[in-house]
Amino acid sequence: MKKNLLVFLGALAACCLAVLAWILIVINSLPDVSLLKQYRPDAAAEVFDREDRILTQYYERKFRIRIPITNLPDMVIHAVTTAEDDTFFDHGGVNYRATWEALLHDVRQRRFARGGSTITQQMIKNVFLSREKTINRKIREYVLARRAEEILSKRRILEIYLNEVEWGENIYGIEAASRAYFDKHASELSAAEAALLAGMLPNPRFFDPLKRLDKAKARQDRVLFNMFQAKLLTEDEYGAAQTAPLALRTGSSGRFDLSALAGRNGRPCYQKILEQILLDSYSDHALYRQGIKVRTTLDKDLQERLCSWMREEHDNGGTAADHVAAAVRPPILVVKEGGQIRAIVCVRNAEAARLLLDSLNPREREYEVEEVLFSSIMMDDIIVSVETVGDGQELQTGR
Structure with missing residues (x-):
């Protein structure tokens, strides 16, 4: 009986030591919480128009x-x-x-x-x-x-x-x-x-x-x-x-464009073009995770109006525009004012370009509309600045 008790107590002690050793191993393998003092989670890039209004965001998996x-x-x-x-x-x-x-x-x-x-x-x-x-x-x-x-x-x-x-x-x-x-x-x-x-x-x-x-x-x-x-x-x-009534938003449009939540294929083509221009100069990590702020020469009101017009033309069976840019890039029209790009649209053909011009109000005829190649749109033509959040310093190219 005494021998059995000693065996039991020895086994119990061994188990306790094993559990203690396991806990110590777990604790010693823990990350350093002091990193939280300076921790900044990944964040989406925000793109603004010329009047500092948000156009869109870019991110990987988490908005x-x-x-x-x-x-x-x-x-x-x-x-x-x-x-x-x-x-x-x-x-x-x-x-x-x-x-x-x-x-x-x-x-x-x-x-x-x-x-x-x-x-x-x-x-x-x-x-x-x-x-x-x-x-x-x-x-x-x-x-x-x-x-x-x-x-x-x-x-x-x-x-x-x-x-x-x-x-x-x-x-x-x-x-x-x-x-x-x-x-x-x-x-x-x-x-x-x-x-x-x-x-x-x-x-x-x-x-x-x-x-x-x-x-x-x-x-x-x-x-x-x-x-x-x-x-x-x-x-x-x-x-x-x-x-209090709850004014919930409906759809992706609004004060803050949320077309990114619909996936890349749900974006207007100007947003894809901007994304590619930025990726030509900045790393994926910088664009999708560092929370950079991108300021452009675009005019949100004009850009959204032209995108809306193109969607209506497309929905009505017109020849006007591809709202979603295809793998083979469609013709690109840039709408300029005083030499600066105010809007970018993707169209199917010359007839679509004519229709686009006709959609502008008479007082807007001072806009210049040019058909361009994607490769001809340079970063300096449309991007005013790219800044990190907080310190306002330019990011270095990650490529």
Whole structure:
């Protein structure tokens, strides 16, 4: 009997040492959280017209526009923390009570059904870790979250989270979400709009207000009520937010062009031409991931009007234009004013060019229209400047 007890205790000790060794290996292989101090997530390039109005964006897989937390209204912060982590400003990275409740729930369900993750843990997962639901990842998440809280302010953690988190298919970060769902900057969000976006976060594709408005509204109501209960909204503010109409955007056109979300083939040809001109001088990484700002000589009103005219001609069976540039490049017309390019259109033939000229108002006849080869459009003909976000310095060619 005594011998069996010793064998059992030895086996137990060996198991404990093995688990401890495994935990130490996991901890020692963790990434350096101090990198978060200067961390900047990938972001889309933004292209502007001559009056600084956004024409389009270029990105790889994730549509994201970086925004500093100083540009966000308090209501956005309140809505997100209320919806996702109401103890965010009190805990040190991990909410142990929520973790214990989630663990008990998972044991009863016999699967990973609830996460119990704080905003800090979610930020860590989004930046450093995978989405796999394993004990290994959870331990790494806990340790990194604690370390992050030791070196970062709460506002910095929120800033990274709000720029990283998914808000729908290919939509990442609060600024991209605000443009995609409300056609406005995140700095302009109301309490009602912030609550709707915050309510989407547990499952943004399921709670997409453009597809399931009733589900999204139910989540919004819950967030607003919790904000009122936490005294983050006055009674008057709560009532106004409950009844405020939601001006959701429809389609890709609007103040912010979102044709990029439809995929490359859904873009007007002038956007493809601009993309190729930029790629001839800048690396893929610079264009699709560094959040550069490109200013052009184009006129948004004229460009959009001509694109709209071409679509109508095409839909009506006319000979005018190819809205989507084909593999074999169609003829290109540039519309100039005072020698500067104001619009680029792709047409099928000379007849289409004549129709295009006829579509201009008499007072616009000072525009010059030329048929050109794609290879003849130089970067200096249309690009005024290319700047990085924040420091305003020119990027170096990556080719």
